[in-house]
Amino acid sequence: MKDLSMHITDIVQNSVRAKAKLVELIINETGDQLSFTFVDDGCGMDEETVKKVSDPFYTSRTTRKVGLGIPLFTQSAEQTGGELKISSTIGKGTTVEVRLGLNHIDRPPMGDLPSTVAMLITGNPETEMIFTYNKEEEKFVLDSREVKEILGDVDIRLPQVTSFLKEMIAENLKELNTTI
């Protein structure tokens, strides 16, 4: 994983696979801290499974034998003095909280966040997503349900929609003056 955006795609895909109807992604940038919170209402996991997901040789899928998503993100967090925490309830959903040192020399770059978020929204039309970026006191929020309401019967999966969202997110994040 070269950047944090890739980790984001990865974790949100987990929620999509867990049949979440709504995924919330909250990014907080305060002082020297960068944090990501993922909240989904998917199928959830029992306590034992939660312990197992940090093991790279555990996966719930059958197409392959390894599951590296969580271990890799944990590594990225820990190398900047942060951590990754998972809490989950069966039938209710899962929350993943990741904390990183914002100015730590080993923090991976953010990568292309606007296109990542745009593609998550348009690429998983069955799952709704609320994206929030908090920078100190200011914030930017994008709710996929609002996007769909505006689009009406125009398909959200059309490339033109993704391109638009990408630009819109990029411009708004620039307004927020995000460090990354």
Add this chain to the structure above:
Amino acid sequence: MSKVKSLADLRKMKDELQSKVHLREQSDNPEKLVQVKVSMATCGIASGAKEIMNYMIDEMDNQAIEALVTQTGCMGFCHAEPTIEVTLPNNAPIVYGHVDQKRAEEIINKYIIRGELVDGIIPVNYETVKENKND
């Protein structure tokens, strides 16, 4: 300074899109559009699936190709990531493996536009063989 884009601009764009899309498919049938699924699990992401999806969206937007691009999970071809599945209208889905930017360009210009197969197909099912057996 120019104004920052907001959802209000999306509303404007929607009308434009709507008139274009509706002209071509009155029947409201999404199966008539090209569908592209990009495998986006850890294996795909790590090998650059995101860049490929981004590239395909940009290209198809530029060339005004009407296609639906979505993400999907691991299809089990981790050895051949990034992989994408392309379904042309009235055709069986075809999975392409090891898709770099060059191949993505080829897939758009040859397969999606002209229907010519290009290198890198992963055989995912053996329906043809089964059908022959039944004959």
